[in-house]
Amino acid sequence: MTTSPPSGSDAFERLHPRVQRWIWQQEWPELRPAQEAAVAPVLAGDTDVLIAAATASGKTEAAFLPICSRLVEEPAAAAGFTAIYVSPLKALINDQYGRLDDLCAGLDIPVARWHGDVGAHAKSKLIERPRGILLITPESLEALFVLRGWKMRDLMAALRYVVIDELHSFIGTERGAQLQSLMHRLDLASRRRVPRIGLSATLGDMRSAADFLRPGRGDLVTSIVSTADAQELRLQLRGYIETAPRIDPRAKPAHDAMGVDVRPDDVASGDRLAIADHLFATLRGSHNLVFANSRGSVEDYTDLLSRRCDEVGVPNEFVPHHGNLSKDIREDTETRLKDRTRPVTAVCTSTLEMGIDIGSVSSVAQIGAPPSVAALRQRLGRSGRRGGPAVLRLYISESEPTGTKHPADEIRAQLVQAIATIELLLQRWYEPPHARALHLSTVVQQLLSLIAQHGGISPQDAYRVLCVQGPFRQVDAPTFATLLRDLGAGDLIRQESDGLLLHGGIGERLVNHYTFYAAFDAPTEYRITTEGRTLGSLPLDHSLPEGSLLIFAGRRWRIHSIDTHAKVIEVTRSSGGRPPRFAGTGPEIHDRIRTEMRRIYEDTAIPIYLDATAQRLLAEGRAAYHRLGLGTNPLVSYGNDMLLFPFRGDTIMTTAALAMHTRGIGVARQGVALLLCDTSPQAAAQLLTELAECEPPEAVDLARLVPEKRIDKYDNVIGDDLLAYAYAARNLDVPATWEAIASLAEQTVDVLPVETESPTTTTASSRRHRVGSLPYAVVDVETTSTDARKARIVEIAVLRLHPDGSEDRSYSTIVDSGIGPGPTHIHGLTAGDLAGAPHFAQIAGNVASLLDGAVIVAHNARYDTGVLSAEFARAGAAPDDMLALCTLALSRRFGRSAGCGSLADCVRAEGIHLRRAHTAEGDAHACAELLRVYTARAMKEGWQWLDEIGAVGRLGHSRWAPWPITGLTRRRLPASDIASPADSAVTIRAHPGGFSA
Numbered sequence: 001m002t003t004s005p006p007s008g009s010d011a012f013e014r015l016h017p018r019v020q021r022w023i024w025q026q027e028w029p030e031l032r033p034a035q036e037a038a039v040a041p042v043l044a045g046d047t048d049v050l051i052a053a054a055t056a057s058g059k060t061e062a063a064f065l066p067i068c069s070r071l072v073e074e075p076a077a078a079a080g081f082t083a084i085y086v087s088p089l090k091a092l093i094n095d096q097y098g099r100l101d102d103l104c105a106g107l108d109i110p111v112a113r114w115h116g117d118v119g120a121h122a123k124s125k126l127i128e129r130p131r132g133i134l135l136i137t138p139e140s141l142e143a144l145f146v147l148r149g150w151k152m153r154d155l156m157a158a159l160r161y162v163v164i165d166e167l168h169s170f171i172g173t174e175r176g177a178q179l180q181s182l183m184h185r186l187d188l189a190s191r192r193r194v195p196r197i198g199l200s201a202t203l204g205d206m207r208s209a210a211d212f213l214r215p216g217r218g219d220l221v222t223s224i225v226s227t228a229d230a231q232e233l234r235l236q237l238r239g240y241i242e243t244a245p246r247i248d249p250r251a252k253p254a255h256d257a258m259g260v261d262v263r264p265d266d267v268a269s270g271d272r273l274a275i276a277d278h279l280f281a282t283l284r285g286s287h288n289l290v291f292a293n294s295r296g297s298v299e300d301y302t303d304l305l306s307r308r309c310d311e312v313g314v315p316n317e318f319v320p321h322h323g324n325l326s327k328d329i330r331e332d333t334e335t336r337l338k339d340r341t342r343p344v345t346a347v348c349t350s351t352l353e354m355g356i357d358i359g360s361v362s363s364v365a366q367i368g369a370p371p372s373v374a375a376l377r378q379r380l381g382r383s384g385r386r387g388g389p390a391v392l393r394l395y396i397s398e399s400e401p402t403g404t405k406h407p408a409d410e411i412r413a414q415l416v417q418a419i420a421t422i423e424l425l426l427q428r429w430y431e432p433p434h435a436r437a438l439h440l441s442t443v444v445q446q447l448l449s450l451i452a453q454h455g456g457i458s459p460q461d462a463y464r465v466l467c468v469q470g471p472f473r474q475v476d477a478p479t480f481a482t483l484l485r486d487l488g489a490g491d492l493i494r495q496e497s498d499g500l501l502l503h504g505g506i507g508e509r510l511v512n513h514y515t516f517y518a519a520f521d522a523p524t525e526y527r528i529t530t531e532g533r534t535l536g537s538l539p540l541d542h543s544l545p546e547g548s549l550l551i552f553a554g555r556r557w558r559i560h561s562i563d564t565h566a567k568v569i570e571v572t573r574s575s576g577g578r579p580p581r582f583a584g585t586g587p588e589i590h591d592r593i594r595t596e597m598r599r600i601y602e603d604t605a606i607p608i609y610l611d612a613t614a615q616r617l618l619a620e621g622r623a624a625y626h627r628l629g630l631g632t633n634p635l636v637s638y639g640n641d642m643l644l645f646p647f648r649g650d651t652i653m654t655t656a657a658l659a660m661h662t663r664g665i666g667v668a669r670q671g672v673a674l675l676l677c678d679t680s681p682q683a684a685a686q687l688l689t690e691l692a693e694c695e696p697p698e699a700v701d702l703a704r705l706v707p708e709k710r711i712d713k714y715d716n717v718i719g720d721d722l723l724a725y726a727y728a729a730r731n732l733d734v735p736a737t738w739e740a741i742a743s744l745a746e747q748t749v750d751v752l753p754v755e756t757e758s759p760t761t762t763t764a765s766s767r768r769h770r771v772g773s774l775p776y777a778v779v780d781v782e783t784t785s786t787d788a789r790k791a792r793i794v795e796i797a798v799l800r801l802h803p804d805g806s807e808d809r810s811y812s813t814i815v816d817s818g819i820g821p822g823p824t825h826i827h828g829l830t831a832g833d834l835a836g837a838p839h840f841a842q843i844a845g846n847v848a849s850l851l852d853g854a855v856i857v858a859h860n861a862r863y864d865t866g867v868l869s870a871e872f873a874r875a876g877a878a879p880d881d882m883l884a885l886c887t888l889a890l891s892r893r894f895g896r897s898a899g900c901g902s903l904a905d906c907v908r909a910e911g912i913h914l915r916r917a918h919t920a921e922g923d924a925h926a927c928a929e930l931l932r933v934y935t936a937r938a939m940k941e942g943w944q945w946l947d948e949i950g951a952v953g954r955l956g957h958s959r960w961a962p963w964p965i966t967g968l969t970r971r972r973l974p975a976s977d978i979a980s981p982a983d984s985a986v987t988i989r990a991h992p993g994g995f996s997a
Contacts, residue, residue, distance in 0.1 A: 011039035016069040018107055023065070034226040035062040041222040042066035045160060048196045048214045050167075052203045053226035055381025059199040062224075063163050064100060064133075067197075071132075071160065072107050080158035081134045082109075084186070086141065086179065087165045090115045091334065093135045096165070100133060109133060115140050117327075130155045138179045139517040142449060145185060146511060149453030156190040164213070167200040168374060171212050172434035174712050177442040178519035180215060180471035185453075188465070201381055205432030212433060215471045232389035233380075237422065237607070238278065239415060239614030240397045243270030268304065271397040276304035279345075279365060282393070284317055286362040287337060288345040291379050293368040295322045295349055299551045301367065302347045306555075320553055321348035324525070325536040329553055334358055353378045360384065363391035369418040370394075371587035374430040376421055394418055398617050407628055407636050407643055408671035411601070412621030415614060417589070419607060420596035431590045436474070437730040440483060440722060441712035442519050443472050448492065448503065452511050456500040459484060474729065482722055490717040521713035526567045528552055538569065591649030591736070594672065598647040601625040634744050635684050640952070642676040642684040648740050655737035658702040659691055664889030664950070666862030677862050678952040685748040692745040696738045699728035704902065707786050708823055716825060769855075769883070769946045771935055774955075775808065776801040776885075777854035778931060779864050780924040782829065784822030791867050792817035793840055794829050795972070797920035798850040805932045811846050812921045813838065813969040827918045829972075838968040841875040845963030848872070851879075852961070855951060859903045859927050861886035865953075875963070879956035887927050889950045890934040894941075906930055919972060 012020060012031055023031075031039075034053040041049045043066045051062050067083055076082050085100075087093045093113055101111045110132030114123060116139075126134070127148065136144075145152060162183055170176030187194055198213045206225065211218030247266045265273055279290060279301070292298045298320050305318035321333045330351070336344040337358035346352060353375060364383045370376040384390030396415045399405070424430075446466055450457050457465075459481075467475045475483075484501075487493045492507035503511060510516055525537040535553045546559050550571075557571035601622055606615055628636050628645075636643040646653060657667040657674055665687060666677035676684055703709065703724040710716055715723060778799040783791035797812035814829065814837040821829045847868075858864035861884040872878040887906070896909040903923055907914045912929045916922035938949045 011036045014039050014043060014069075015065055016072045018072055019065055019069045019103075022103055022106060032058045032062070032226070034059060034224055035065060037224045037226070038062040039066045041224075042161075042195075042197060043070055045070060045195055048198075048210075048217075048221040050198045050200075050203075050206065050210050050213055050221050050223045051226075052200050052206065052209075052224070055201045055378070057201075057226060059201070060096060060099060060165070061103075063161075063197045063199060064103060067133075067161050067163070068104060068107055068109060071109055076131075076158035076160075078157045079130060080155055081130050081132065082158050083133045083161040083163065084141075084159065085133060085135045085163045085165065086138060087135065088137070088169045088175070089166075090117060090137060091330070092165065093137065097135055100135070104133065111135065114144075127151065127155070138175060138182060138519075141182050142178065142517040145182070146449055146452040146517070149455075152185075152189040152453070153191070156186055159186065159190040159192075159194050161197060162186060162194050163197045163199065165199045167198040167209065167213070168203055168378075168433075171209060172437065174439055174442045174519040176212065177437075177439035177471060178445065180212065181442070181446045181466065184215075184465070184470045185450075201378055203430065208433040216473060232384070234389050234391045235394075235422065235609040236392075236611060237394040237396060237415075237418060237609050237614050238275075238611045239617045240271040240274055240395065241401075241613070242397050242399050244400075245269050265304075268300075272300070272304065275367065275395045275397075276301060276308065278395075280305055280308045283345045283363070283365070284314075285343050286345075287340070287343060287360075288363050288365065289352055289361050289379070289382055290345060290347045290365040290367065291352075291370075292347060292349065293371060295324055297367060298322050298347050298349055299553075303551045303556065305345070305347065317343050318345050318347060321346045321351055323349065323351055324538060325553055326534045328534070329536065337361070350375065352382070358382070360388070363393065365393045365395065367395045369396065369414050370421045372431050372590070373421050373424045373593070375587075376425055377430060380425075394422070396614065396617075401620075406670070407624070407638065408645075408673045410621070410624035410628070411630070411672075412617045412624070413597070413672045415617050416597045416600050416621055417593065419600055419610075419618070420593050422607070422609070423600070424592065424596055429592065431592075434730070438474055438479075438726045439472060439712075440475070440718055440726045441714040443467075443475060443480075443483065444487065444492070444714040444717065445516070445519055446470075446472075447487070447501075448507055448511050448516070451493070451501060451503055451507075456496070456502050458499055459501060462501065479722065479725065483718065486719045486722065487717060489719075492717055519713065526562070526569045528557075528569045528571060530557070530571050530573075535571070588650045591652060594647045594649050597672070602631055633747055635681060635748055636673075637681055638675070640678050642679040642681065643670070644674040644676060644684065644744070645672060646674070646740055646744060647672065651731060651733045652737045652740050655699070655702065655732045655734060656741060658705050658732070659697065659737065659741070660687060661705055662697065662702070662892075663687060663690070664886065664892040666860075666886075685745075688741060688745040688748055692738070692742040696734050699732040699734045700724050702732055702734070703728040707826065710823075710825065769951075769955075770944055771939055771946055771949065772803050772805075774883075774946075775803055775854040776805070776857050776928075776931060777851045778857045778924050778928040779851075779868065780858065780920045780927060781864055781867055782827035782918065782920050783867055784817055784819060786863075791870070792819055792822075793867060793871055794821050794834060795827065795920040796843075796847060797924040798847055799924045799928050800850045800854065801928060801931075805928075805935070807928075809850070810921075810924075811850055811969070812924070812971065813843055813846075814972065815840050815843065833972070837970040838966075840871045841963070842966060843968050844872060844875045845961060845965045846968070848879075848961030848963065849965055851882075853955065855946065856882050856884040857887065857927060857931050858884070859887045859906075859923070859930075861889075861952075872961075877960060877962050879960050881954045881956045883946070883951055883953045883955045885931070885946065885949070885951045887930045887934065890938075891930070893949070894934040894937040895930075903927065903930075921972075 012023070034051055035058050038049060038051055041047050042063060051059050053059050071082050085096065087096065093115055097111060097113050104111050112126050112132065112134055114126065114134055114136040144155070148155070164170070164179065170179050183196060196213050198209065200209070203209045206223045207218060210221035210223060214221055245266060245268055290301065292301055302318055302320040306316045309316040309318065319333045319336065321330055333346050336342065337346060352358065361383050364379050366376065366379065380390055380392050383392065396418050398412050398415055399409050443466060447462055450462055450465060463477065463480050466472050467480055484493065487507070488495070488504070490506060491504040492510065493501050494504045495501055527537050528535045538552070546562055550557055550559065556574050558574035560570045560572050562569050606618065610618060625631065630645050634645045636645065646656065653669065653674060657669065660667045660676065665679060668675045668677065679687070706727060709723040709727045718726070778801060780797050781793050782795040783793055785791040793815045794817050795812070795814050797810065799810045800808040802808050814833055816834045816837040816839050818839065821831055821834055824830055856865055865882050865884050869878050869882070891906045895906055903926060904914060904917060907926045907930065910930065910933055912926060914922060914926045935949070943949050
């Protein structure tokens with residue numbers, strides 16, 4: 001048998017003859033560029049290697065051909081795994097297991113899998129005789145450290161390599177921080193610096209990726225970037241106009257009750273039907289992937305497409321794939337994609353972005369703007385393998401033209417964002433990793449894991465392992481000490497007399513639960529079953545009663561029963577249904593995409609890949625951009641509000657919004673614009689100028705303005721101060737924002753903003769009112785959300801004051817929101833507190849009677865009045881307007897606070913006693929005290945009119961409320977009846993080793 005090298009390759013000659021024989025058996029004509037370049041550094045075994053190459057370019061073999069050569073050439077002298085392959089997906093492990101087992105079968109190198117679907121018996125055999133290559137997920141590796149910590153040195157005694165597949169999926173995430181810590185702990189367990197090999201198809205910044213692979217030593221990582229896999233790209237972006245369905249979906253039950261036959265297409269919007277028609281006509285008869293940007297859209301389009309198959313009497317070729325479907329359904333879709341005898345199209349989320357081997361597909365479709373350039377590149381890599389062209393179709397819907405169109409919609413931002421993403425893809429630019437996050441939640445998990453592994457650990461050793469030598473190097477000693485105290489207060493850890501850290505009661509329960517091994521928090525989900533078969537799971541964060549219709553797994557179902565104890569939903573087949581709602585947030589848009597959007601608006605070239613509708617939409621967007629004057633002036637008047645178009649990334653937009661909020665301006669995100677509430681053109685321009693000229697604030701001070709900073713798994717046990725630091729590090733960029741603000745301020749110096757029609761044109765002039773001429777209604781609400789449109793009130797207090805500021809009467813109560821208490825850690829109310837409390841509709845008359853004829857006062861008046869208006873509207877009526885005064889805005893002009901402007905800061909600066917923070921009654925009384933102080937100063941300075949000191953809106957019509965006044969109320973327990981967290985706190989003491997914790 002010959003083992004002559006493919007194409008005379010020098011790299012091939014360096015591989016072991018038995019590995020050469022395997023390559024020859026595969027009939028490869030040559031090694032691919034990434035494989036050629038990886039042989040020497042991987043064989044050396046003394047350096048980390050980062051391999052970035054296109055999908056299906058042989059990255060797995062680039063790592064394992066030299067790894068296997070060295071393992072055969074130099075067999076391990078001791079027992080233990082010789083190489084560990086870490087994958088983000090169990091399915092990818094199963095796929096790679098077959099490939100590696102084929103390679104290693106003739107080399108006498110065992111290959112084993114370890115994840116949640118592998119049986120306990122197989123795992124026990126591996127522990128008894130660890131050898132060869134272990135394929136594992138981060139969560140299963142975590143479980144090894146926790147459950148078999150005493151055994152880790154034996155298991156890793158022979159470890160030579162650690163391979164991380166799909167590296168890009170880990171970077172910047174809590175799961176990635178966990179993986180970095182686990183890799184460092186593998187080094188400690190094996191007592192050597194084990195070479196790491198990172199594999200990825202998409203990397204925007206090789207230097208940052210190298211730093212992720214080896215924190216603090218990224219400059220020593222050998223990077224291999226293959227650009228030899230360029231391929232022809234066939235591309236089309238199709239535009240659509242959103243049109244209303246023939247029948248409003250909300251009216252379908254009424255039609256059903258009248259016996260009117262309503263077809264599913266009758267309640268689908270016109271653009272979705274047109275997209276489904278084009279997908280059906282174009283994709284039938286071949287293998288394809290259709291990426292929808294949400295699980296609900298996956299279900300919706302799978303249903304639309306499969307019904308078209310039924311209508312024309314052909315076999316269904318369209319199947320769903322997303323993370324909430326059962327393993328059996330997902331694997332069936334993957335198997336069908338591999339099978340070339342029957343055509344199939346998978347409608348999917350990002351679950352099929354990863355390197356699961358499904359073979360090459362004929363084309364890739366993307367519905368909606370891609371979440372990122374990197375994601376689009378990864379998805380595109382599924383098409384056009386083996387030398388054929390890659391085919392990509394994008395489907396973008398824009399709203400129908402109307403006379404009251406929002407300026408942010410007029411510029412066709414979704415379409416232009418999609419074009420910007422494509423243009424950056426063609427330039428080979430991808431989003432760089434986000435490396436600023438502190439990952440405190442994962443520090444908590446890793447500390448608890450270390451305690452489990454070693455049976456206890458000293459604060460000094462934990463800090464050294466995690467933060468000095470480990471990946472959490474942005475966490476300094478004081479921050480770590482504060483974190484330990486927070487964990488002690490939460491009973492996650494306790495400290496022995498000799499300083500040793502052990503699990504506290506709650507910490508022990510957390511570590512002993514199977515969910516501990518994941519760094520991310522999974523929502524509570526219900527299992528969906530039919531006739532004993534599991535279809536998948538569904539998070540129930542909304543009402544879903546028995547008898548409801550839904551679309552799931554590409555089929556239509558009726559809910560037969562719901563077992564709340566077992567968390568099981570039993571369904572039966574049905575002819576109707578709607579896609580379920582899945583929780584989730586949109587992707588963060590990078591600054592480079594938004595600046596590319598501006599370039600496209602100001603350009604005149606028409607990309608050749610746009611269809612006729614997309615070309616027309618682009619022309620409309622460019623015309624609106626120039627008509628609004630956005631090329632020279634970022635401000636657009638919108639009724640009483642002002643729209644600011646920075647065309648900058650989401651991080652800068654968030655930072656700018658918080659900075660403006662410190663000046664008493666209510667700010668809301670509206671697409672690519674920031675809405676400055678009740679702000680004149682001159683005030684907006686002056687605001688930008690003042691911000692540009694002042695000293696930039698500390699990011700942590702801005703972060704403290706964000707009411708809900710608990711995002712990651714263990715954030716609920718981290719104190720507010722640390723959460724503010726963590727939020728600032730991950731979500732804010734003050735230097736870049738101040739550069740952007742300075743640029744925006746320059747554009748507004750001599751230019752007045754363009755006026756646009758307000759969505760609510762005021763026909764009557766607003767009457768002016770003198771300060772002290774009207775009564776005040778001081779309002780405070782505790783709610784379920786920071787979004788005024790979605791928030792529901794869980795507690796309200798209204799304090800009616802006479803025009804001179806003296807107290808008239810008051811009302812307060814807990815309110816049953818109907819959706820739970822929301823952020824209990826902020827307002828302290830639980831589901832038990834809400835049980836039996838009145839609903840808002842039952843006490844709406846009480847509240848309305850106190851507001852009638854008064855100036856509404858609140859510390860964040862825009863939010864509080866927005867929540868109140870929404871609640872009144874749900875109850876059946878709402879005031880036509882409200883005259884409101886914001887004490888936060890007043891504090892900027894008449895207050896003494898130099899802090900962030902929170903209610904606590906303001907009352908502290910004025911020497912006012914805050915009775916009970918984050919209770920509606922306590923905060924309302926504090927707000928009333930501030931009102932008295934600020935209005936007295938305003939009048940002393942000569943201000944006479946309410947609008948001069950910041951009042952906005954106008955008095956609503958009297959007697960607008962139809963509800964009666966009731967005696968319903970439910971008060972909080974007295975403060976003495978509520979246990980303080982400090983009562984059970986564990987003190988983490990200073991220890992003689994020089995580390996204060």
